[in-house]
Amino acid sequence: xxxxxxxxxNYGIRSWLLTKDHKRIAILYLFSITFFFLIGGFFxxxxxxxxxxxxxxxxxxxxxxxxxxxHGVNMVFFFLIPSVPAVLGNFLVPIMVGTKDLAFPxxxxxxxxxxxxxxxxxxxxxxxxxxxxxxxxxxxxxxxYLKTHVIMLxxxxxxxxxxxxxxxxxxxxxxxxxxxxxxxxxxxPLFVWSNYAASLIMILGTPVIAITLxxxxxxxxxxxxIFDPKLGGDPVLFQHMFxxxxxxxxxxxILPGMGVISEIVPCFSRKRIFGxxxxxxxxxxxxxxxxxxxxxxMFVAGISVYSALVFSLLSYAVAIPSAVKVFNWTATMYKxxxxxxxxxxxxxxxxxxxxxxxxxxxxxxxxxxxxxxxxTYFVIAHFHYVMVGGMVTAYxxxxxxxxxxxxxxxxxxxxxxxxxxxxxxxFNLTFFPQFILGYMGMPRRYWAYPPEFQVxxxxxxxxxxxxxxGFLLPLLYFAWSLKYGEIAGDNPWQATGLExxxxxxxxxxxxxxxxxxxxxxxxxxxxxxxxxxH
Amino acid sequence: MRTEKMxxxxxxxxxxxxxxxxxxxxxxxxxxxxxxxxxxxxxxxFLLTEIMMFGGLFTxxxxxxxxxxxxFVAGSTSISVSWGFANTLVLIGSSFxxxxxVWAAQKGYRKSQVWFLIGTMVLGTAFxxxxxxxxxxxxxxxxxxxxxxQVIGKPFNAWGGCSIKDTSLGNIAEEIRDPxxxxxxxxxxxxxxxxxxxxxxxxSFYFAMTGLHAFHMVIGLGLLAWLLLRAxxxxxxxxxxxxxxxxxxxxxxxxxxxxxxxxxxxxxSRHQHGV
Numbered sequence: 001x002x003x004x005x006x007x008x009x010n011y012g013i014r015s016w017l018l019t020k021d022h023k024r025i026a027i028l029y030l031f032s033i034t035f036f037f038l039i040g041g042f043f044x045x046x047x048x049x050x051x052x053x054x055x056x057x058x059x060x061x062x063x064x065x066x067x068x069x070x071h072g073v074n075m076v077f078f079f080l081i082p083s084v085p086a087v088l089g090n091f092l093v094p095i096m097v098g099t100k101d102l103a104f105p106x107x108x109x110x111x112x113x114x115x116x117x118x119x120x121x122x123x124x125x126x127x128x129x130x131x132x133x134x135x136x137x138x139x140x141x142x143x144x145y146l147k148t149h150v151i152m153l154x155x156x157x158x159x160x161x162x163x164x165x166x167x168x169x170x171x172x173x174x175x176x177x178x179x180x181x182x183x184x185x186x187x188x189p190l191f192v193w194s195n196y197a198a199s200l201i202m203i204l205g206t207p208v209i210a211i212t213l214x215x216x217x218x219x220x221x222x223x224x225x226i227f228d229p230k231l232g233g234d235p236v237l238f239q240h241m242f243x244x245x246x247x248x249x250x251x252x253x254i255l256p257g258m259g260v261i262s263e264i265v266p267c268f269s270r271k272r273i274f275g276x277x278x279x280x281x282x283x284x285x286x287x288x289x290x291x292x293x294x295x296x297x298m299f300v301a302g303i304s305v306y307s308a309l310v311f312s313l314l315s316y317a318v319a320i321p322s323a324v325k326v327f328n329w330t331a332t333m334y335k336x337x338x339x340x341x342x343x344x345x346x347x348x349x350x351x352x353x354x355x356x357x358x359x360x361x362x363x364x365x366x367x368x369x370x371x372x373x374x375x376t377y378f379v380i381a382h383f384h385y386v387m388v389g390g391m392v393t394a395y396x397x398x399x400x401x402x403x404x405x406x407x408x409x410x411x412x413x414x415x416x417x418x419x420x421x422x423x424x425x426x427f428n429l430t431f432f433p434q435f436i437l438g439y440m441g442m443p444r445r446y447w448a449y450p451p452e453f454q455v456x457x458x459x460x461x462x463x464x465x466x467x468x469x470g471f472l473l474p475l476l477y478f479a480w481s482l483k484y485g486e487i488a489g490d491n492p493w494q495a496t497g498l499e500x501x502x503x504x505x506x507x508x509x510x511x512x513x514x515x516x517x518x519x520x521x522x523x524x525x526x527x528x529x530x531x532x533x534h
Numbered sequence: 535m536r537t538e539k540m541x542x543x544x545x546x547x548x549x550x551x552x553x554x555x556x557x558x559x560x561x562x563x564x565x566x567x568x569x570x571x572x573x574x575x576x577x578x579x580f581l582l583t584e585i586m587m588f589g590g591l592f593t594x595x596x597x598x599x600x601x602x603x604x605x606f607v608a609g610s611t612s613i614s615v616s617w618g619f620a621n622t623l624v625l626i627g628s629s630f631x632x633x634x635x636v637w638a639a640q641k642g643y644r645k646s647q648v649w650f651l652i653g654t655m656v657l658g659t660a661f662x663x664x665x666x667x668x669x670x671x672x673x674x675x676x677x678x679x680x681x682x683x684q685v686i687g688k689p690f691n692a693w694g695g696c697s698i699k700d701t702s703l704g705n706i707a708e709e710i711r712d713p714x715x716x717x718x719x720x721x722x723x724x725x726x727x728x729x730x731x732x733x734x735x736x737x738s739f740y741f742a743m744t745g746l747h748a749f750h751m752v753i754g755l756g757l758l759a760w761l762l763l764r765a766x767x768x769x770x771x772x773x774x775x776x777x778x779x780x781x782x783x784x785x786x787x788x789x790x791x792x793x794x795x796x797x798x799x800x801x802x803s804r805h806q807h808g809v
Contacts, residue, residue: 101562103572169579177572178562203579207587215594215742224680224738226594231680232735237597241590509561 001408001487005505020105021508026091027406028112033079033087034475036119040074041471043067048430048464051457056447064447065132066148072135073153077160078119080391081249084256085202086115086167088398089195091406093171095499096189098180098517100509103173104166111166118160125153134445136246139227139238143219151220154213161206164252168202171195180498182517189497189521190279194259197283201248201255201290209245212238239301243294251290254354254386255283257394258325261347264401265329266522267495268344269336273522275328282321289318299370308367315365322358326351341493342416346397349424353389357382360435375445378438384431396423396474403478404492408504409485415477423470429463496523558774570776577780581787584750588791591746595739595798602732604721609736610802612677614668618800621664622792628657629789635765636782639775644768647778651762654785658755665748672737679737690734740799747795750788757781 006023016024047067050058059067094102102108125131131153133142142150175188175196188196215226216238225231227238266273273279295303295311329351338344360382364370373379403411433456438444442453449457491500502511556566563569599606635650672678676691711719711726721729761781764770770778 099562103562104576105560105562165583169576169583172579173572173576177568177575203583204586207583208590211587211590211746214746215591218738218742219680222680224741225735226738226742232602232732234597234601237594241594244590514564 002503002505002507004507005408005503006508007407007505009508018109020101020109022090022094022102022105022108023406023506023508023510025108025112026087029082029086029090029115032112032116032119033082036074036078037471040071040079041468043071043074045464045468047071048461050447051449052461054449054451054454054457059447061447062132063130065134065445066130068445069131069134070126073122073131073157075387076135076249076253077157078115078122080253080387081160081164082115082167083253083391083395084260084398085164085171085195085198085252086111088260088395088402089171089191089256090167092402092499093192093195094174094178095502095506095510096192096497097175097178098183098498098511098515099174099178100511100514102170103178104170107166108170111163111170114159114163114166118156118158118163121152121156121159123156125149125156128152136242137213137216138242139216139219139235140229140233143216143226144228144230151217154217158210158213161210164202165206168199168206171199172203180515180517183498184517186277187517187520188280190262190273190276190283191256191259193280194255194262194283197287198252198255200284200287201252204291205245205248205252208241209249212241212245215241236298236301236303239298240295243297244291247294247297248287248290250383250386251286253391255286257350257391257398258283260394260398260401261329261350262325263495263497264343264347264397265332266524267401267493268339268341268347269333270339270524271332271336271522272520272524273328274331274334275324276520276522278324279328282324285321286318289314289321293318296365296370299367300374312365312367316362319358319362322354326355326358342411342413342420343397343401345417345420345424346393346400349420350390350393350397353385353393353427357385357387357389360385373438375443376438377434377442377444380444381431381434381438384434389427389431393423393427396420399474399478401493402499403481404488405499405504405506407482407485408488409481410488410492411474411481411485412477415473419470419473419477421470422466422473426463426466426468426470430460430467431463433457433459433463497521556774558769566774573776573780574783577783581783584787588746591739591743592794592798595743598735598739599798599802602729602735605729605732606736607803608729609733609740610800611804612675612733613740613800614671615800615804617664617668618796621661622796624657624661624664625789625792628654628661629786631657632782632785636775636779639765639770639778640772642771644765644771647765647770648762651758651765651778655755655758655762658751658758658785662748662751662755665744669741672741677737679734679741690737743795743799747788747791750791754781754785754788757784 006021010019016028019025019028046059047064050056050064050067056064090102090108094100125148128149131146131148131150133146133148133150133153137150137154175192179188218224219226219228219231219233223231225233227233227235229235262273262279293311293315295307296315299308299312329347360378364373364379364382400411400416403409437453437456437460440453442449488504490502490504492504493500498511498515498517499506501515559566559569563572631650631653635647635654638644638647638650679690711721711723713719758781761778764777
């Protein structure tokens, strides 16, 4: 390990809380999003525990509403959206494009403080009695009827939104203006491409959720009429404005995860990525299509049949760039010399689970079928396959892949593989029965259900406890590896990419000399190392 | 053209760029040109997010304007065009002084940049003063939506002047149909009552939109004060004027938002007088 690196360059709490180093800010994010993940996971466990019995013996109906609201808000706004961009993206984007830091380091630090401020508001709403609007805040329920702290939670979400806007802004400017000499757009790692695409959604979508929630808070606080039909407002307008952000937001959540997979698959197949430019531009295509499909959340909300037809068709179109990625990852693995290490296990789990999640999304985009399975557990299973089976899996895979780079230490391979396996089994046991439950008609967000659904619910709850073990194991061995892990060396995977050219952990300014890039990324199996001029 | 110049040639090493080191050059950039390009680009990206934010509000406004057009006309004709027009002039004037401040900074005229910044701040404050006066008038006329009947006790009255007039909606509906008061007798009574009620939505948007705009003005004044301090210490000159230029970009953006707000809120169907 190098004598001096970003972790020991400076000591003391101030050197962390006032740091402008993108790598340290990534670590701050790592700790904070883990915290919110555990809180969100805690609520999920309570939900699954409650659903063990059909008549809901554990919680009151109102409490149950608060549980799924706080689970959703914590996971969506405080874990999934920042997860890969704010932790791995913050750490890697500047290194991957070959520069010393993001374009605006102070704004990067500000974004972390905004995240913490938003999280504080959300925690305060939680502690002072919880909120039971669902993470979707539908008006007029949230603006006129509920007696809980909706405004406090909305303020938390708005503030956290600005944190994600600033992250996106920083990424976009860095990718445009700070690339190392020779780092052309065609040589950008796919992880950078997908974070760039996600950043486009962050800067264009997030302001709209901010203004929507501001209007909601005004209606709730001052009883002015915007969304409440009693006051002349239109509740469907709220849904349009909410989903204009919140649908593209699911691509903020999944795109960076796809970027992680695009890095892991070529590395452990020892092959160049298949169809680089298709994978790169499919990220942009997903970001663009993502903005024109939002009303598929509203097929039964009373929108016109013709607009529903158009939105249904456009939703199918999203499947094209997504499938391009899946096929290209598979084609990359074809005839590769595949090494089944932990990151690769997660990547392969991602490909399978994301495919199931994506294909069931097409069921939901079909107008007729959606009327049957709308607001059922089928929807829950669908988006958990994408969000947990996809994004969380990719996040864990990426964390294992770059852990040696971030800390300079290797995690222990055997328990890591075991954890990946447990996660995979636990995940499918939790969420596959929910597809069947939903298809049989069990509605989401109900605190009780008919007794004939119990077997599948018990299976799902059992799976959740397995899944919890799978998620907690990495916490243990990652912590263990900090002290006892083997020294990783600069490039333990023999991977290509600028981040593997510098030492592990990297020095504060990332490179001892700014690199000059002469080759394409993913030049596996060729003598094509990136040249560093001294 | 500018981008080509700043991109380092593949043959150069990092050494070449560190030779001319300006005190304002941040460590992550290689040159002042790169820093200026990145900062300006960052500001434009930020303004894009602002457009999306106001865009959501404008969309909601347009939808209700289509849905409740007569109510929006009634609400719009009740607010003062002259004050709105005066404020438009004030704001355009402030954009001019702001542009001059940037120009003075680029030329290195220290004294005039300070005075132009002060001028911009004075005009910005004047705008907020007029806005406050207009808000007070709304309060006086009982045109504050929602809040009255809930918290403070001045009920909203679509036709204004709650201190003298009966607040029952029947009265307002009559006026909407009264030809002597620019009303239209062909409107059915029920529709007139609905229209009277819906003016409250117009005022909801009036306050949400001008309020968000005024909030941006306040932030802008804060930025100007900070720029003023830096300009006074002589930080800006021909080789470094990025902050004042970016402050200018932001100020012009807030100005342009008002250029859209003024006709949308103040000038609906002025020639028709009621519907």
